[in-house]
Amino acid sequence: MGRRFWRLFSSLCLALPLTVLPAPAKALVPFVYLPQEKELEGAGLGIAQAAARLLRLGQAEDAARLAELTVRLLPDDPRGWVLLAEAELRSNQMEKAVVALARAKQLDPNNAGIWFAEGSLALRNGKPQDAIGLLRKGIELDGKNAGAYFDLGNAQILLGNTDAALGSFEKAAGLRKDFWEAINNQGLVLFESGRTADAIGRWQRVLKIKPDIAETSLALAAALFERGPAERAQALKLAETALAEEPNYVKDSFQKEQLWGPRLRAVTAQLLALPELKAAVERAQANATAGDGNGGSSDDS
Incomplete structure (x- = not known):
């Protein structure tokens, strides 16, 4: 950074006329301030803290810009590169995230x-x-990271390893109090395994932690609907609330993206086909983002 300033100063000097004049008795000596290493480190860490705060607030793109400045100031500090990679991941800059992580x-x-x-x-x-493989290597180094176990469970769901996935989600929920995402996904696994009562218990627990979760509300509605007429009124109310909160859950394709299995999607399709939910379903279809998939249709593939 200092050399760049010096080159700028030198180029300005070269641009001046070559006429040599006697220097005044009290001429000022040109001075370029070169920040000390500790000052650069302090500035870099301060910027990193600001980037981390933005990331916590969900402002990933702004966080990525600050993190880029951090790694310029502290190119040999891995913490800045990890922060940059995280910000780029959250702002869907995947190729840049790969470079930062490397x-x-x-x-x-x-x-x-x-x-x-x-x-x-x-x-x-x-x-x-x-x-x-990557997550397990990380867990060998740090076995108390709840988020890592959550990601591991999601990967295991995608590979059809339901028992392993359930264990990973339970580990995640045990490590972080009120980790509702992990509890919710336990319900997904349990429901697909035919353990409807256990799944309902998990989803009811999630809604006590965070009452406005559309995914959990709709999943619970489907499970209650499957249990029979006695639960129908509550199922309808939960479904209406869920579709109003997140219209995209009307689409089978969106449910599938959220790792809903074929059994849950099929039961949800039956629920959303009820005449009592016609108006709610039509509103959700109108408000859902563009994409494939028809509201309430089942696709086991």
């Missing part, structure tokens, strides 16, 4: 967070088998 791993191969981030990236890129 640099971070080069600097600190024993950093569990790097392996977890690579596993998450592989999962998002549709490579669940690769994700499992």
Whole structure:
């Protein structure tokens, strides 16, 4: 950084006329301030903290821009590269995230967070088998990361390893209090395994933690609907609430993206076909984002 300023100063000097004049007795000596290494480090870490705050607030693109500045100031600090990779992952800049993670791993191969981030990236890129290997390597280094076990469970669901997935989600929920996503996904696995009562218990627990989760509300509605007429009124109410909160759940394709299995999607299709839900379903279809899939249709493929 100092040399760049010096080159700029030199070029300005060269642009001046070559006439040599006597220097005044009190001439000022040109001075370019060169920040000390500790100052650069402090500035870089301050910017990293600001980037992390933006990331927590969901402002991934702004966080990525600040993280890029961090790694310019601190190119040999793996923490900045991990932060940059995370911000790029969340802002769907996958190719850039790969580069950042590779640099971070080069600097600190024993950093569990790097392996977890690579596993998450592989999962998002549709490579669940690769994700499992990366996540397990990270877990060997840090066995108390709830998010890693959650990602591991999702990868295992995609590969049809339901028992292993259930164990991973249970581990995640045990490590992080009120980890509703992990509890919700336990319900997904249990329902597909025919353990409807256990699935209902998990989803009821989620809604006590966070009452406005559309996915859980609709899944619970489907499970209650399957149990019989006695639960029908509650199922209808939950379904209406869920579709109003997140219209995309009217689409089978969206349910599938959220790792809903064929059994849950089929029961949900039957629920959404009820005359009492016609108006709610039509509103959801009108408000859902464009994409494939018809509301309430079942696709076991």
